[in-house]
Amino acid sequence: MSGLLTYISRRLMITIIILLAVSFTVYVIFALLPYDPAALTCGKNCNDPGIIAANRIRLGYDKPFWVQYWIFLTGLFVGRDFGSGAAAIHCDAPAFGYSFQQHACVTDLLGQALPVTVYLAIGALILWLIVGIGLGIISARFRGKIWDTLSTAFVLVGTSLPTFLTGLILIVFLVIKLPGSPFPADGYTAPEEDFGQFLLSMVLPWVTLAFAYAAIYTRFVRSQILEISTEDYIRTAKAKGLSDRMILGKHTLRAALAPIVTMAGLDFAGLLGGAILTEAVFNLPGMGRLSLTAVVDIDLPVIVATTIVAASIVVIMNMILDIVYAFIDPRVRV
Amino acid sequence: MLIGKKTVRAAIAVAAASTLAGGLLTGCSAPASAGTITYLTHQDAWTHADPQRNYTGRDIAWFGSYMNRTLTAYDRAKGAAGSAVVPDMATDTGRASNGNKTWEFTLRDGVTFEDGKAVTCEDIKYGVSRTFATDVITDGPTYAIGMLDIPSAADGSSAYKGPYSTDASNDVASFDKAITCSADHKTITFNLKRPVGDFNYTTTYLSFGPVEKAKDTGDQYDMHPQSTGPYKIKSYVAKSQMVLVRNTAWKADSDPLRAKRAFPDKIVVKFGLTEEVRDQMILNDTNKDAVSLDALLPTNLTAVFDDKGNPVAKYASRAINVYDPYVRYAAFNVAKLNCLPIRQAIYYAKDFTSLITLSGGQALNGDPADGVIKPLMGLDYKKVTGYEDWSVNGNFDKAKALMAQAKTECPALYARATDPKQGITYDIADTDTNKKASAIWIASEAKAGIVMKFNFIEAGKYYAVVLDPTKQGDMSAAGWAPDWANASTVIPELFTKEGGFPLSQNWDDPAYAEFKKGVDAALVEPDRKKQGQDWAALNQYAMDQMWVAPGVFSKTQEIWGSGIGGAFFWDPQGSLSFGDLYTK
Numbered sequence: 026m027s028g029l030l031t032y033i034s035r036r037l038m039i040t041i042i043i044l045l046a047v048s049f050t051v052y053v054i055f056a057l058l059p060y061d062p063a064a065l066t067c068g069k070n071c072n073d074p075g076i077i078a079a080n081r082i083r084l085g086y087d088k089p090f091w092v093q094y095w096i097f098l099t100g101l102f103v104g105r106d107f108g109s110g111a112a113a114i115h116c117d118a119p120a121f122g123y124s125f126q127q128h129a130c131v132t133d134l135l136g137q138a139l140p141v142t143v144y145l146a147i148g149a150l151i152l153w154l155i156v157g158i159g160l161g162i163i164s165a166r167f168r169g170k171i172w173d174t175l176s177t178a179f180v181l182v183g184t185s186l187p188t189f190l191t192g193l194i195l196i197v198f199l200v201i202k203l204p205g206s207p208f209p210a211d212g213y214t215a216p217e218e219d220f221g222q223f224l225l226s227m228v229l230p231w232v233t234l235a236f237a238y239a240a241i242y243t244r245f246v247r248s249q250i251l252e253i254s255t256e257d258y259i260r261t262a263k264a265k266g267l268s269d270r271m272i273l274g275k276h277t278l279r280a281a282l283a284p285i286v287t288m289a290g291l292d293f294a295g296l297l298g299g300a301i302l303t304e305a306v307f308n309l310p311g312m313g314r315l316s317l318t319a320v321v322d323i324d325l326p327v328i329v330a331t332t333i334v335a336a337s338i339v340v341i342m343n344m345i346l347d348i349v350y351a352f353i354d355p356r357v358r359v
Numbered sequence: 360m361l362i363g364k365k366t367v368r369a370a371i372a373v374a375a376a377s378t379l380a381g382g383l384l385t386g387c388s389a390p391a392s393a394g395t396i397t398y399l400t401h402q403d404a405w406t407h408a409d410p411q412r413n414y415t416g417r418d419i420a421w422f423g424s425y426m427n428r429t430l431t432a433y434d435r436a437k438g439a440a441g442s443a444v445v446p447d448m449a450t451d452t453g454r455a456s457n458g459n460k461t462w463e464f465t466l467r468d469g470v471t472f473e474d475g476k477a478v479t480c481e482d483i484k485y486g487v488s489r490t491f492a493t494d495v496i497t498d499g500p501t502y503a504i505g506m507l508d509i510p511s512a513a514d515g516s517s518a519y520k521g522p523y524s525t526d527a528s529n530d531v532a533s534f535d536k537a538i539t540c541s542a543d544h545k546t547i548t549f550n551l552k553r554p555v556g557d558f559n560y561t562t563t564y565l566s567f568g569p570v571e572k573a574k575d576t577g578d579q580y581d582m583h584p585q586s587t588g589p590y591k592i593k594s595y596v597a598k599s600q601m602v603l604v605r606n607t608a609w610k611a612d613s614d615p616l617r618a619k620r621a622f623p624d625k626i627v628v629k630f631g632l633t634e635e636v637r638d639q640m641i642l643n644d645t646n647k648d649a650v651s652l653d654a655l656l657p658t659n660l661t662a663v664f665d666d667k668g669n670p671v672a673k674y675a676s677r678a679i680n681v682y683d684p685y686v687r688y689a690a691f692n693v694a695k696l697n698c699l700p701i702r703q704a705i706y707y708a709k710d711f712t713s714l715i716t717l718s719g720g721q722a723l724n725g726d727p728a729d730g731v732i733k734p735l736m737g738l739d740y741k742k743v744t745g746y747e748d749w750s751v752n753g754n755f756d757k758a759k760a761l762m763a764q765a766k767t768e769c770p771a772l773y774a775r776a777t778d779p780k781q782g783i784t785y786d787i788a789d790t791d792t793n794k795k796a797s798a799i800w801i802a803s804e805a806k807a808g809i810v811m812k813f814n815f816i817e818a819g820k821y822y823a824v825v826l827d828p829t830k831q832g833d834m835s836a837a838g839w840a841p842d843w844a845n846a847s848t849v850i851p852e853l854f855t856k857e858g859g860f861p862l863s864q865n866w867d868d869p870a871y872a873e874f875k876k877g878v879d880a881a882l883v884e885p886d887r888k889k890q891g892q893d894w895a896a897l898n899q900y901a902m903d904q905m906w907v908a909p910g911v912f913s914k915t916q917e918i919w920g921s922g923i924g925g926a927f928f929w930d931p932q933g934s935l936s937f938g939d940l941y942t943k
Contacts, residue, residue, distance in 0.1 A: 067493070067494055067497045073493070073516075075514060075516065076493055076494045079494050080494055083494070108495075108577075109525065110523050110524070110525040111522060111523045111575070111577065112492065112495045112523035112577030112578065113577075114576075114577065114578060114579060125578060127404070127597055128578050128579050128581040128582050129579065129582060129597075137596055137599075193633075193635070193636075196636055197639065200645070201636075201639045201640060201643050201645055202643070206645075210632075210636055210639075210640050210645055211397065211399060211629040211632060211640065211646070211649075212599060212600065212629050212630075212631065212632065213599055305633065306633060306636075308598075308629070308630075308631045308632050308633065308636075310596060310597070310598035310599040310631065314403075314598050314631065315598070318403055318598065
């Protein structure tokens with residue numbers, strides 16, 4: 026047990042160091058960009074050098090890079106004030122900064138966007154795992170038969186169609202052209218506002234996102250099963266007279282699931298950073314749209330925050346997977 | 360007004376009797392106080408919701424109709440009647456004295472914020488004071504800074520820096536003298552630094568509206584301004600939606616302008632829609648109670664309008680194509696292009712026909728402009744003369760003759776304009792259409808021997824670049840609409856050094872001194888008719904000097920769902936009169 030605790034402690038330390046390195050790298054990159062953050066805070070009034078200079082001081086952009094980074098880091102733990110006097114803005118911890126283009130603390134923007142992306146990613150994950158694993162099994166089980174051919178066609182279409190095109194096709198035919206369509210075309214409804222409408226607003230985004238992933242998972246599961254089927258212990262099981270169904274359920278699938286879980290975990294983590302195209306097509310105010318508009322608008326604090334958050338999710342998910350593996354397989358702890 | 364002001368002239372809110380008759384005959388219903396109107400837009404959020412930061416006509420029309428009241432407003436009527444100023448929070452349209460340098464307004468009884476607090480003179484004064492905080496309250500109109508009798512600091516900016524400044528030099532005393540309140544907190548007096556005969560037009564700007572000091576959150580006020588109108592914000596999430604519900608603190612008898620027009624129970628704005636989805640939703644009438652806040656994509660215009668610009672039968676009752684308040688033009692940087700014959704030659708060599716065809720044709724995009732004042736301006740417009748030989752297809756003989764004249768009058772500039780390695784630099788936003796337009800310009804100007812080179816600037820930064828005199832090229836594409844129905848918001852803004860959009864940089868032109876005298880006289884001219892003649896003459900003068908190459912008196916299109924009634928184009932704001940819309 027102490028070996029496991031040591032392993033987890035070590036893994037946690039490494040994760041913290043990686044997160045610090047990620048935040049520092051992102052901060053350096055954006056400090057090197059040819060944009061003056063102070064000149065992005067005052068709209069068309071930014072034609073006035075006096076206002077830019079005043080805002081630079083007011084918002085701390087006149088301080089050395091190290092000081093600015095330190096203020097950023099401390100803001101994550103204790104919150105941060107922007108400016109002074111009656112127009113001062115306070116952002117609670119964890120304060121990632123303030124967006125003058127969206128007139129809000131970046132953490133609040135993340136707080137609005139992240140749940141939307143989580144809902145999107147969870148729904149899509151469930152859908153693509155069911156479809157992908159199901160079709161993969163069928164395809165492998167009936168290799169060379171019509172089901173395999175149909176499954177291969179599904180994989181081909183799923184991997185070929187860009188997500189935005191799938192989304193637009195669904196919107197045009199199932200929303201705009203379909204009389205009395207239950208699906209809304211005008212965007213997202215929060216679950217706390219109207220749960221039924223929320224489900225209706227998420228069905229097509231889930232299908233769109235899951236379609237592409239399900240195709241990939243179908244192919245992956247099929248190849249995993251076929252590969253495992255040639256293993257000695259499967260032959261042994263067959264020789265012992267176990268039924269195909271028993272072999273598939275008890276031996277083949279169990280062995281195939283480990284890499285699928287890893288892959289799904291990482292894909293899920295990646296999606297939490299934002300499914301940009303799906304969110305854009307279906308007008309979902311998630312992390313992807315937040316990042317996209319921040320890049321287009323050169324909203325530097327938001328770009329820094331979304332990059333760090335997306336990277337952190339992947340790093341933390343990796344850590345969790347490593348720890349889970351350590352539970353499952355003692356050899357990993359060494 | 361620099362951006363976003365759109366126009367239309369259209370269908371009409373019907374009088375009660377005719378509506379009833381129509382209802383009996385056609386099954387249409389009278390406006391009812393019920394339902395939800397849904398606005399669709401590609402924008403991720405409003406440019407601004409803060410009354411001191413609202414500047415575009417559409418945004419002022421929308422927020423002014425539903426939430427943000429000010430001292431005076433434009434009447435809610437179609438055509439010229441809509442340009443009449445009427446009282447809003449004030450009891451009348453203002454009382455001028457001291458040779459139009461002092462203006463007084465008295466507040467109606469019963470005007471409140473959404474929290475029930477009565478609006479006082481001090482709230483309006485505080486609201487106006489925020490305009491001066493240009494470091495925090497950005498992008499709004501700054502007429503208060505230019506007009507109120509407050510001294511300037513050494514750098515030319517106002518000595519008063521707004522309510523947030525903690526600077527000891529902040530001249531609060533001057534601001535307190537410039538705006539005073541009566542003892543009963545009901546009458547507000549504005550003391551101006553120069554006579555302004557139409558100051559009550561200026562006060563139609565929401566920037567002259569009240570803000571409750573205790574509720575002011577500076578920059579963040581933009582996300583939740585306190586309402587003084589019939590609706591208030593229930594929720595507002597950028598990239599998602601805004602929901603307005605009825606403001607229960609609003610008293611209809613304090614608001615004759617909106618009292619019988621606050622029809623829907625709920626108003627929803629859906630942000631961030633893909634442009635094609637937004638268009639298809641409206642074209643297919645997916646939500647009959649929806650209104651598009653944006654222009655249709657050019658590729659979808661032909662589905663709605665015929666070659667003459669009229670709506671096709673399917674959309675006849677729910678689409679309009681009208682002139683907007685904009686004039687599009689190319690500003691000559693006179694400081695660089697200080698040679699009149701070359702400026703005129705460029706204008707004569709322009710191929711208007713090809714350029715307008717590129718944008719979708721004259722029926723949907725507009726007519727050739729002859730100056731910077733649009734005929735819609737009525738009193739201030741007079742057809743510009745002296746360019747009768749200009750042709751929509753270009754008059755290359757004339758252009759060549761002018762270039763020959765330039766060769767002797769301004770040889771250095773002539774040499775540059777005809778040198779393939781140098782040429783004339785034209786600043787323009789970096790868009791696909793502009794890239795195609797540049798090819799047309801280059802080809803047609805070449806016929807007069809002029810070398811045209813294009814400087815494509817990222818669209819979002821375009822004006823920030825060209826408004827910087829050190830970065831502006833020889834010419835810059837631009838558009839301008841009057842802030843209200845007076846060319847005092849056009850001619851001085853575009854052609855004086857103090858103006859808000861002086862792309863022509865013409866103050867070193869020998870012709871400028873006389874022009875400036877004329878502008879100063881016109882600004883204080885008390886007789887509106889005479890003032891209109893003055894503006895028309897100054898427009899002619901500016902065109903004589905070719906400080907800009909006129910482009911298009913542009914048009915715009917609006918479309919809404921079949922369940923929407925009461926739609927008409929509100930000329931002064933260049934948008935639909937949102938507050939008159941109802942669900943059938």
